[in-house]
Amino acid sequence: MQGMNPETVDHYNDIMPMITKLAALLNPHSAENAATDISSFEEELNEWISEDEEGFVESIEEGEVGYLMADLIVRSNMGNSFWIDWKDSESAVGFLDSALECEGLDIQLDFAVKDPKNDLRPDQIFVRANQQLQGLGYYLLGLTSGNDAYHEILIPSGIFEPFMDIMEHFDVMVELNDEEVDYSE
Known part of the structure; x- marks a missing residue:
């Protein structure tokens, strides 16, 4: 200082x-x-x-x-967080696998497509993963940074409210990854 x-x-x-x-x-x-x-x-x-x-x-x-x-x-890699380029689905799957491993979660995520790395956008990967992770007591949340990247963090559901309070203190917009966006229109 x-x-x-x-x-x-x-x-x-x-x-x-x-x-x-x-x-x-x-x-x-x-x-x-x-x-x-x-x-x-x-x-x-x-x-x-x-x-x-x-x-x-x-x-x-x-x-x-x-x-x-x-x-x-x-x-700064706080907690179980990662970021990827806005259109890098391959890294989205890879970093998500690493986050699950780091958390000790032994789950094979079902993305409802044969090849999520080529058939889905990163935001779709995160929504589909989050829907399954919530059943295991976790949230995969996106932190909006204003740049061309996805900033994601995996947290246990037990800390959701205090985590959101801290994000609110800093005016961080949090993407709940709870609904897929259709960009085809």
Whole structure:
């Protein structure tokens, strides 16, 4: 925080306590993992501020803190999160498999098509996966970042409400992945 202007310090001091809460929420059984998430997030945040402090303050003042937070949460690999290019279905399936493995979920997802990597868009993959994961006590949620990528996070259903409260604090738009969008019209 050394060398930051007072406005930046105020925003920083608003962000970090909530990130500490989020890290504890996402890592209830591992203080070490929570500390790693906090450190990783803080590193990403500091890098962003050092590269464009004025832009950081402007984005918050212009109401874009939600985009910033969604991007930073996933870029710093908080919890069981990942991001992919907006049209990369192959990576969507691969990262989703990794997220399930990381969570210890042994499930073969049924996407209702023979080849989801070629027959579905990433958003369809996430909706179909989320519908099945909810039956196992999980949510696959999308964090809207305002850029051409999907930012996803897999959370246990038991932390859904407090997770959403933290996202609301930062004005992060959360895609519930509960309904497929038909773009054919």
